[in-house]
Amino acid sequence: MNMTPKPDPAIDTAIAALTQGRDLRVWSLIVTLFGDMARAPGARLSGAQLSLITGRIGIRPEAMRVALHRLRKDGWIESKRVGRASHYALTPFGRDQTQQAAKRIYAGTVDTPDSWHIVLAEPMAQADRAALEQQLVAKGYVTLTPTSYLGKGPAPAAPSLMAMNGQIDHVPDWLKHTLMPDRLMQDCAHLEKRLKAALKPLACPEELTALDAAALRILVVHAWRRVLLRQADLPDAFFPVASRGPACRQMVQHILGALPQQAPEISG
Amino acid sequence: MNMTPKPDPAIDTAIAALTQGRDLRVWSLIVTLFGDMARAPGARLSGAQLSLITGRIGIRPEAMRVALHRLRKDGWIESKRVGRASHYALTPFGRDQTQQAAKRIYAGTVDTPDSWHIVLAEPMAQADRAALEQQLVAKGYVTLTPTSYLGKGPAPAAPSLMAMNGQIDHVPDWLKHTLMPDRLMQDCAHLEKRLKAALKPLACPEELTALDAAALRILVVHAWRRVLLRQADLPDAFFPVASRGPACRQMVQHILGALPQQAPEISG
Numbered sequence: 001m002n003m004t005p006k007p008d009p010a011i012d013t014a015i016a017a018l019t020q021g022r023d024l025r026v027w028s029l030i031v032t033l034f035g036d037m038a039r040a041p042g043a044r045l046s047g048a049q050l051s052l053i054t055g056r057i058g059i060r061p062e063a064m065r066v067a068l069h070r071l072r073k074d075g076w077i078e079s080k081r082v083g084r085a086s087h088y089a090l091t092p093f094g095r096d097q098t099q100q101a102a103k104r105i106y107a108g109t110v111d112t113p114d115s116w117h118i119v120l121a122e123p124m125a126q127a128d129r130a131a132l133e134q135q136l137v138a139k140g141y142v143t144l145t146p147t148s149y150l151g152k153g154p155a156p157a158a159p160s161l162m163a164m165n166g167q168i169d170h171v172p173d174w175l176k177h178t179l180m181p182d183r184l185m186q187d188c189a190h191l192e193k194r195l196k197a198a199l200k201p202l203a204c205p206e207e208l209t210a211l212d213a214a215a216l217r218i219l220v221v222h223a224w225r226r227v228l229l230r231q232a233d234l235p236d237a238f239f240p241v242a243s244r245g246p247a248c249r250q251m252v253q254h255i256l257g258a259l260p261q262q263a264p265e266i267s268g
Numbered sequence: 269m270n271m272t273p274k275p276d277p278a279i280d281t282a283i284a285a286l287t288q289g290r291d292l293r294v295w296s297l298i299v300t301l302f303g304d305m306a307r308a309p310g311a312r313l314s315g316a317q318l319s320l321i322t323g324r325i326g327i328r329p330e331a332m333r334v335a336l337h338r339l340r341k342d343g344w345i346e347s348k349r350v351g352r353a354s355h356y357a358l359t360p361f362g363r364d365q366t367q368q369a370a371k372r373i374y375a376g377t378v379d380t381p382d383s384w385h386i387v388l389a390e391p392m393a394q395a396d397r398a399a400l401e402q403q404l405v406a407k408g409y410v411t412l413t414p415t416s417y418l419g420k421g422p423a424p425a426a427p428s429l430m431a432m433n434g435q436i437d438h439v440p441d442w443l444k445h446t447l448m449p450d451r452l453m454q455d456c457a458h459l460e461k462r463l464k465a466a467l468k469p470l471a472c473p474e475e476l477t478a479l480d481a482a483a484l485r486i487l488v489v490h491a492w493r494r495v496l497l498r499q500a501d502l503p504d505a506f507f508p509v510a511s512r513g514p515a516c517r518q519m520v521q522h523i524l525g526a527l528p529q530q531a532p533e534i535s536g
Contacts, residue, residue: 118386118432120413122442144430145388145415155437162412162443164386166434169423174390175430 010201011212017197018219019058026059027067031076032222034090035098035105037214037263044080044089049263056215104233105225108253112235117155120162121147142232144175150234171238179232180239191227192244195220195251202258210264217259224252278469279480285465286487287326294327295335299344300490302358303366303373305482305531312348312357317531324483372501373493376521380503385423388430389415410500412443418502439506447500448507459495460512463488463519470526478532485527492520 033053038045054064068088071077076094080087090098119141121132133143141149155163180188198220201208208216227248232238236246301321306313322332336356339345344362348355358366387409389400401411409417423431448456466488469476476484495516500506504514 115434116432117434117437118388120386120416120443122440123413145391147413148388148416158438160440160442161438162440163437164384164432164434165437166383166385166432169385169431169433170426170429172390172428172430174428175388 008201008207008212010203011208011216014198014201014216015057015219017194018216018223020194024057024059026054026063027070028226029057029059029218029222030054030064030067030071031094031098032225033218034077034088034094035102036218036221036261038089039095039098039102041095042089044087045263046266047086047088048266050088052211052264052266053214053218056211057219101225101229104228105221106256108249110233110235113152115153115165116168117151117153117163117165118144119149119151119155119158121149122160123147140233142179142234144178173240176238176240179234180243180245184227184230185240185243187227187230188244188248191223191248192251194223195248195255198255199251202255205258208259210260213259214262214264217256217261220252220255220259224248276469276475276480278471279476279484282466282469282484283325283487285462286484286491288462292325292327294322294331295338296494297325297327297486297490298322298332298335298339299362299366300493301486302345302356302362303370304486304489304529306357307363307366307370309363310357312355313531314534315354315356316534318356320479320532320534321482321486324479325487369493369497372496373489374524376517378501378503381420383421383433384436385419385421385431385433386412387417387419387423387426389417390428391415408501410447410502412446441508444506444508447502448511448513452495452498453508453511455495455498456512456516459491459516460519462491463516463523466523467519470523473526476527478528481527482530482532485524485529488520488523488527492516 030050033050034045037043050064050068051061055061068077068079071094072079075091076097077088078091080089119136121129124132129146133149136149136151137143139151141151144150154165155161198216201212201216205213227245231245236243239245298318301318302313305311318332318336319329323329336345336347339362340347343359344365345356346359348357387404389397392400397414401417404417405411407419409419412418422433423429466484469480469484473481495513499513504511507513
């Protein structure tokens with residue numbers, strides 16, 4: 001690794017592949033960046049570091065300033081002036097959110113609990129059902145059918161829900177496709193192609209600058225995060241066999257293993 | 269016990285209590301009678317015995333003849349002439365049906381399986397759902413919600429159903445009331461009162477004639493059967509605490525233990 005940028009067509013191709021298509025939401029990408037490089041309590045990033053990395057990704061300085069303003073306003077990050085420089089860090093709220101997500105994003109395998117439980121809700125009006133579903137999903141439940149939800153481990157006390165503890169015996173195809181709809185299947189397949197572009201510059205990782213490595217790493221984590229967090233947190237057996245999710249996970253693990261998890265230092 | 273009928277106001281009151289109210293469906297009562305007194309292979313009842321018992325219950329001879337005709341036509345019973353007398357027996361189909369029901373009717377406790385399973389069906393149109401429910405209920409499943417069903421023991425292979433094996437953790441009140449709706453609760457409470465009337469003649473069972481004992485027994489089995497078979501075959505914990513079902517079961521056990529399970533012999 002060295003700090004001297006030099007032209008590398010593979011890295012440009014990889015960055016283009018990972019930023020193409022849908023609008024890159026800058027504030028969301030900056031959350032990914034903090035979650036990856038400054039998640040630990042006390043960790044911070046300077047304005048200069050942020051500008052450098054987001055600039056390499058192709059984000060305009062003004063778009064970055066707007067996003068930082070929004071993230072401060074929404075309580076995700078806080079800033080501190082040190083001399084003439086600004087430093088940014090996750091707030092306790094922001095750190096908590098990114099730590100929750102990090103458990104899934106960086107995991108090499110999906111956690112499979114020793115046991116499961118299903119809860120059944122009383123048939124009810126659509127609005128009540130939506131409110132209950134929101135509560136249960138916030139607690140980590142996965143919706144199976146309009147009145148049934150899957151939870152990990154033994155069922156907690158919940159007087160209004162029928163509950164059964166046990167082991168999953170069979171996941172039918174219709175449920176796999178409900179848990180991973182066609183759109184998500186396609187996005188996952190598309191992600192795999194983009195990740196393949198990100199593999200190319202890794203052929204000679206020692207030739208990557210610290211900045212290119214950081215930019216590539218952030219874009220890979222961000223692209224993976226955007227697909228992964230739309231999937232329920234369930235083992236692969238709950239999803240269609242044709243899903244490229246497991247392949248993407250493996251590639252992400254491989255790429256991140258080859259790229260250091262730290263922001264490039266600003267010298268001088 | 270003796271064969272000489274003598275007036276007993278308690279038995280008349282009991283028979284009146286057990287036959288009052290809703291129309292007694294004669295063919296259904298005759299199924300109860302065969303199921304109780306001639307369920308074993310080879311067992312049969314003579315026309316004279318049937319007339320005697322149904323007569324004691326208050327069924328007109330013509331109503332009995334119509335019912336026997338219908339039951340023969342529907343394949344429940346078959347008849348054979350022996351000299352000038354007719355003898356009746358359950359067909360193999362009729363025996364199978366009554367044996368299935370007998371497991372529940374005469375049981376002193378409800379069978380609780382070591383484990384359960386829940387299956388979930390894909391949300392589907394009403395007609396498809398009704399067809400699936402019919403299939404599952406025929407296999408012994410109990411409908412919990414419009415797309416979820418409870419089965420005993422481990423789940424059998426069923427590719428289209430999500431299946432989980434385990435233990436019931438909690439049965440909420442709404443489910444207890446779904447499994448035992450108000451009408452059934454009331455009928456159960458009413459049955460308890462009628463069974464109390466049937467207890468009176470048992471104070472001195474040795475004074476009962478064989479015919480009175482048989483009539484009383486058949487009416488008790490019949491009244492219990494009509495309420496019991498409208499309930500799902502589940503342990504008491506699945507029903508409201510206020511249900512009089514367990515009390516009825518105990519009284520039925522007590523009454524049947526005091527009355528012999530055999531048709532009165534016709535002498536001469």
